[in-house]
Amino acid sequence: MKKYFRDIFQGIWSVLIGMKVTFLHLFTPAVTIQYPDVKLKLPERARNRLYVNMDDCIGCFQCDIACPVDCFAIETAKALPTEDLGTTSTGQKKKLWVTKFDIDIAKCCYCGLCVYPCPTECIKMTDVYEFSEFDRHQLIYNYATLTPAEIADVKVRTGEYEKEQAVKKAAAATAAAQAKAASAAAPGTAPAAAKPAMAPPATAQATATVAPGAPKEAPPPTSPTEPSL
Amino acid sequence: MEQPLKDLLSNDVLAYVIMAFIPLLWIVPYALFAVWLERKVSAHMQDRLGPMRVGGWHGWAQTIADILKLVQKEDIVPSAADKKLHFLSPWVVFIGSYAAFAAIPFSSAYVGSNINLGLFYVIAVSTLVVVGILMAGWSSNNKWSLFGAMRSAAQIVSYEIPTALALLAVVMIAGTLNLQEINQQQTGWFWHWYIFKKFPFVFVAFIIYFVASLAETNRTPFDLPEAESELVAGYHTEYSGMKFALFFLAEYANMFAVSAIGATLFLGGWNSPFGDFLGGPIWGVFWFLSKGMFFVVVQMWLRWTLPRLRVDQLMYVSWKVLTPWAFVCILGVGFWMMM
Numbered sequence: 001m002k003k004y005f006r007d008i009f010q011g012i013w014s015v016l017i018g019m020k021v022t023f024l025h026l027f028t029p030a031v032t033i034q035y036p037d038v039k040l041k042l043p044e045r046a047r048n049r050l051y052v053n054m055d056d057c058i059g060c061f062q063c064d065i066a067c068p069v070d071c072f073a074i075e076t077a078k079a080l081p082t083e084d085l086g087t088t089s090t091g092q093k094k095k096l097w098v099t100k101f102d103i104d105i106a107k108c109c110y111c112g113l114c115v116y117p118c119p120t121e122c123i124k125m126t127d128v129y130e131f132s133e134f135d136r137h138q139l140i141y142n143y144a145t146l147t148p149a150e151i152a153d154v155k156v157r158t159g160e161y162e163k164e165q166a167v168k169k170a171a172a173a174t175a176a177a178q179a180k181a182a183s184a185a186a187p188g189t190a191p192a193a194a195k196p197a198m199a200p201p202a203t204a205q206a207t208a209t210v211a212p213g214a215p216k217e218a219p220p221p222t223s224p225t226e227p228s229l
Numbered sequence: 230m231e232q233p234l235k236d237l238l239s240n241d242v243l244a245y246v247i248m249a250f251i252p253l254l255w256i257v258p259y260a261l262f263a264v265w266l267e268r269k270v271s272a273h274m275q276d277r278l279g280p281m282r283v284g285g286w287h288g289w290a291q292t293i294a295d296i297l298k299l300v301q302k303e304d305i306v307p308s309a310a311d312k313k314l315h316f317l318s319p320w321v322v323f324i325g326s327y328a329a330f331a332a333i334p335f336s337s338a339y340v341g342s343n344i345n346l347g348l349f350y351v352i353a354v355s356t357l358v359v360v361g362i363l364m365a366g367w368s369s370n371n372k373w374s375l376f377g378a379m380r381s382a383a384q385i386v387s388y389e390i391p392t393a394l395a396l397l398a399v400v401m402i403a404g405t406l407n408l409q410e411i412n413q414q415q416t417g418w419f420w421h422w423y424i425f426k427k428f429p430f431v432f433v434a435f436i437i438y439f440v441a442s443l444a445e446t447n448r449t450p451f452d453l454p455e456a457e458s459e460l461v462a463g464y465h466t467e468y469s470g471m472k473f474a475l476f477f478l479a480e481y482a483n484m485f486a487v488s489a490i491g492a493t494l495f496l497g498g499w500n501s502p503f504g505d506f507l508g509g510p511i512w513g514v515f516w517f518l519s520k521g522m523f524f525v526v527v528q529m530w531l532r533w534t535l536p537r538l539r540v541d542q543l544m545y546v547s548w549k550v551l552t553p554w555a556f557v558c559i560l561g562v563g564f565w566m567m568m
Contacts, residue, residue: 004549008550015535018534019534021534022274022534025273025274025276026274028276029276030272030273030277030278032276032277032278
């Protein structure tokens with residue numbers, strides 16, 4: 001009997017306590033962050049979209065090599081001795097035209113491993129995380145600063161130059177071999193003659209066409225706020 | 230209001246039709262508002278914000294958007310359902326809750342039907358809701374629906390008793406079942422309200438009535454018929470589109486109906502708490518609706534405070550706590566009146 005009354009009293013009392021708790025919560029500020037209107041500040045070293053400062057890129061492929069998911073597609077062409085591509089902000093001389101620098105950000109796993117090996121610190125992770133697209137192919141970012149026409153031009157020029165070099169080299173090699181053969185007048189000239197055939201790299205013809213993987217000609221998405229890491 | 234309308238329109242039938250539709254003018258906007266309010270109250274009690282985007286200011290148009298969506302939705306009827314009952318049950322549920330408004334006085338000038346058996350009629354007709362719920366549960370041919378419907382039936386059968394007994398305590402003092410007369414007897418300052426009469430018996434009766442009315446409207450902590458964590462959605466699991474909206478409308482109409490009856494019987498209905506100050510039929514509507522809305526808000530408050538009861542706990546509360554104490558209240562009031 002005593003328990004019956006105590007239960008009733010406790011029932012009513014605990015309901016009142018509960019109502020007090022919920023009533024007080026009615027006036028505590030909500031924890032909700034209304035995302036598109038209000039954004040949380042990201043941690044200082046947050047890793048989000050990659051950004052490449054092409055002015056500093058020397059085309060060394062270090063990022064491509066480091067990437068565990070293979071999201072880079074880089075092509076380079078040697079600059080002619082007569083061309084001066086300038087230096088990077090770190091003072092390194094640029095020796096290569098970067099004719100293609102695509103990052104498939106859909107593949108990117110945001111590990112940041114490409115950032116550390118970069119000798120000129122031109123690739124970095126920004127705090128931009130709102131870059132969803134309706135088409136997956138839109139997530140392949142082209143960072144190369146050259147226009148398609150310039151790229152084609154560069155490739156033709158370097159191709160010709162390399163051909164010339166190869167011809168010269170071959171001529172020099174044959175001349176040297178002939179000289180050697182003449183002076184020594186000994187058997188075993190065949191291996192020397194075979195050498196020039198390997199010397200000219202066949203890349204000139206292979207890369208003469210404009211890179212097909214260029215879905216949009218928009219300039220590389222630059223982030224308005226680039227964190228200084 | 231009945232006589233002037235008849236005089237104005239010189240057509241009795243038209244006058245009655247208009248009289249019948251007046252509560253709907255309140256219930257539909259109220260339901261839209263209350264659903265929004267419920268979401269806001271629940272959100273803020275959980276330190277959230279709730280709907281914030283539709284319509285600008287705190288998502289005020291959210292429920293309007295929701296109802297537009299519900300209107301457009303496909304009306305799905307399960308192939309194994311009892312088609313006729315499945316179609317009929319939302320209407321029965323809504324009619325049951327709407328019919329109760331016929332005898333509830335909104336103001337000294339307006340009561341749908343000023344009948345002598347007003348309170349008896351309200352209690353009787355609001356029980357029709359459970360018939361509709363049973364129809365919905367049975368016709369859906371779904372075990373969750375049927376479970377919900379059976380629970381609802383058991384619950385309402387149990388809780389009708391403390392509800393009626395608690396109201397009986399007031400009826401004994403008032404000596405009438407006419408709700409308009411009960412209101413008129415409470416005219417004056419707020420200490421004329423029945424809740425403060427024969428203290429503490431009527432006060433306890435009010436608490437009993439309020440708790441039991443929560444169970445009758447299937448609100449938490451007595452929301453076993455639609456317990457979403459156990460029964461999907463209970464009796465309206467198989468409903469979609471406008472039929473579902475009707476169930477929802479009926480639930481909210483019911484919430485207001487029980488609050489309005491509580492306000493009428495215990496808190497003076499349309500009477501101003503300050504005597505003649507802000508009295509009269511127009512302010513009467515305001516006072517009546519505010520008192521009703523106050524209890525609707527308390528119902529929401531309780532909903533987001535308390536967890537659901539178990540079935541045996543539900544029965545314990547009804548048969549071992551509320552019913553005996555309702556009898557105690559009746560006895561107390563009876564002895565007091567005899568002395």
